[in-house]
Amino acid sequence: MAGRVWKFGDDVNTDVLAPGIYIKLPLEDLASHCLEAVEPNFASYVQDGDIVVGGVNFGMGSSREQAAQVLKALGVAAVIAPSFGGIFYRNAFNLGLPAIVSNEIDQIAAEQELKIVLKTGVIENITTGKQLAGEAVPENLMDLVEAGGLVPYLEQKLNKKG
Amino acid sequence: MGQSIAEKIIAKAAGKKTVQTGEIVTCAVDLAMIHDSGGPRRVKPAMEKLGVGVWDPAKIVLVSDHFAPCTDAESAAILKLTREWAAEQGILNFYDQQGICHVVTPERGHLAPGMFAVGGDSHSPTGGAFGCYMFGIGATDMLGVLVTGETWIKVPETIRINWSGQLGTGLAAKDMALKMCATLGMDGGGYQAIQYAGETIRNLDMLERMTLCNMAAELGAQAGIIEPDEVTAAYVEAAGGTPGDWRDFQSDQDATYAVTHEFDATNLEPQVAAPHSPANAADVSAIEKAEIDQFYIGACTGAKLGDLKMAASILEGKKVAKGKRLTIAPASSQILTQATKQGIIEILLDAGASLLPPGCGACAGYGVGVLAEDEVCLASTARNFQGRMGASSSKVYLASPYTVAASAVTGHIVDPREVL
Numbered sequence: 001m002a003g004r005v006w007k008f009g010d011d012v013n014t015d016v017l018a019p020g021i022y023i024k025l026p027l028e029d030l031a032s033h034c035l036e037a038v039e040p041n042f043a044s045y046v047q048d049g050d051i052v053v054g055g056v057n058f059g060m061g062s063s064r065e066q067a068a069q070v071l072k073a074l075g076v077a078a079v080i081a082p083s084f085g086g087i088f089y090r091n092a093f094n095l096g097l098p099a100i101v102s103n104e105i106d107q108i109a110a111e112q113e114l115k116i117v118l119k120t121g122v123i124e125n126i127t128t129g130k131q132l133a134g135e136a137v138p139e140n141l142m143d144l145v146e147a148g149g150l151v152p153y154l155e156q157k158l159n160k161k162g
Numbered sequence: 163m164g165q166s167i168a169e170k171i172i173a174k175a176a177g178k179k180t181v182q183t184g185e186i187v188t189c190a191v192d193l194a195m196i197h198d199s200g201g202p203r204r205v206k207p208a209m210e211k212l213g214v215g216v217w218d219p220a221k222i223v224l225v226s227d228h229f230a231p232c233t234d235a236e237s238a239a240i241l242k243l244t245r246e247w248a249a250e251q252g253i254l255n256f257y258d259q260q261g262i263c264h265v266v267t268p269e270r271g272h273l274a275p276g277m278f279a280v281g282g283d284s285h286s287p288t289g290g291a292f293g294c295y296m297f298g299i300g301a302t303d304m305l306g307v308l309v310t311g312e313t314w315i316k317v318p319e320t321i322r323i324n325w326s327g328q329l330g331t332g333l334a335a336k337d338m339a340l341k342m343c344a345t346l347g348m349d350g351g352g353y354q355a356i357q358y359a360g361e362t363i364r365n366l367d368m369l370e371r372m373t374l375c376n377m378a379a380e381l382g383a384q385a386g387i388i389e390p391d392e393v394t395a396a397y398v399e400a401a402g403g404t405p406g407d408w409r410d411f412q413s414d415q416d417a418t419y420a421v422t423h424e425f426d427a428t429n430l431e432p433q434v435a436a437p438h439s440p441a442n443a444a445d446v447s448a449i450e451k452a453e454i455d456q457f458y459i460g461a462c463t464g465a466k467l468g469d470l471k472m473a474a475s476i477l478e479g480k481k482v483a484k485g486k487r488l489t490i491a492p493a494s495s496q497i498l499t500q501a502t503k504q505g506i507i508e509i510l511l512d513a514g515a516s517l518l519p520p521g522c523g524a525c526a527g528y529g530v531g532v533l534a535e536d537e538v539c540l541a542s543t544a545r546n547f548q549g550r551m552g553a554s555s556s557k558v559y560l561a562s563p564y565t566v567a568a569s570a571v572t573g574h575i576v577d578p579r580e581v582l
Binding site: 011013014015016019020021023024025036037038056057060061062063064065068083085086087088089090091094095138140149150151154155158 | 186199200204208211212213214229236237240281282283284286298299300301302303305306309310314316348349352353379382384439526527528532545547548549550552553554
């Protein structure tokens, strides 16, 4: 997959991704408040296929799955960070949103174009022409990505049994 | 090679003799705890799509706490859906508006040493106080557990945190938790398992152990766990649970730890975390005496019976500063009953506190008691992310119930030992 970069700092937490005071609202309304506390323009200007690059511990905090779901709803294709909040990481794959661990995010700037190969974790910075290392997505999570998330994955599994 | 308590529980759940760190295993889940926010309303549509019901209604504990009691038509609809789903699925253990899941689940005897448990909430590591391997997962992950009774886990390394020395007067487990956040950072746990050990931990009662394990979440750990002992067994038994073979769930002498951190409680000062991160914690003497609008004693972290007792010990015969508000949301109905019988509630109300119904309240901004733009709060809760408790420009400081209560008397942040 390939897309344009939005870059954020360290410790982007679940409460700024999906603020609690809007959590009762329908997903698209909640999504319109995604990251507004740190980047008020994000939800209005993010486009289909864009890639979010964050610092350490991206998605830390709450178990609220909406933190990953709003990114997907806004069209974000993948998230890259040196480390993720553990629950967010699982949530992202369960919803079919790939989360890539890479320690070379200092080689990525906002607005650049990236191409990611999930199976190997290799990130190509198309704008600079540099190849960056990332961790390969584990096999059990690749299964989820290929199915489109845990629900379609379970659907396939249950149908096979049936 | 020896195994840590975390590895022993995971191995048992995976049906293996031993497990290796980093290995991905599938585990049978002994207990799944869900609440009104991440539970029925989120899993119902997918369960209907899949055409399946829950794997075992007896192994599920459902608690309405985030939107309970409801504050508007939307939250009322969420609670209605929660009740209907509980009836449809035949959930045996449904606690409706009885308090916060992390407190209600153990106090009703559902947790016991050695259990492999998941909760649909990030503060699920609280269950580690009871010698369970318990961790938080999101709604779709939970859906997978609810329909299959299983989940996957990458076997974590165990990080050992030793505490020695005795806590001083006016100090609590909350100060220990904030000290660890300041020292290790919010990713210090690296999504591994933290095992709290040492004489200070042994001397803590179950409620204080819960506070420590609860805030393993703020250290970025998957779980926080304390080896069960007589104190654990006595609590579980009194709650109507079965302590079982708790002696089997101890780390081996030769267990491997990724790292061991040492902390000393002896000279620990009360800790206060400045906005917007628990990792901003520092000695109260080093924190500016910020003016506070709302003092809040609440949440699974900071409104258990022990926490209310701490507040009452400060507030007895004193008044909340003029023009300030002290808001208290007991963590459960059982706690409210006990605190009422023991005269604690009367002391708090006489001091001028206002009482909210048991539940998550303002902590995550879902319920009653939230903050207006630019308001500042000092809270006994776990987390002070930007905008968490209400308007996005509001600010939250974190501290122990002692510090929150003492500061409510002076109107600004103060060392509780000056007020005791």
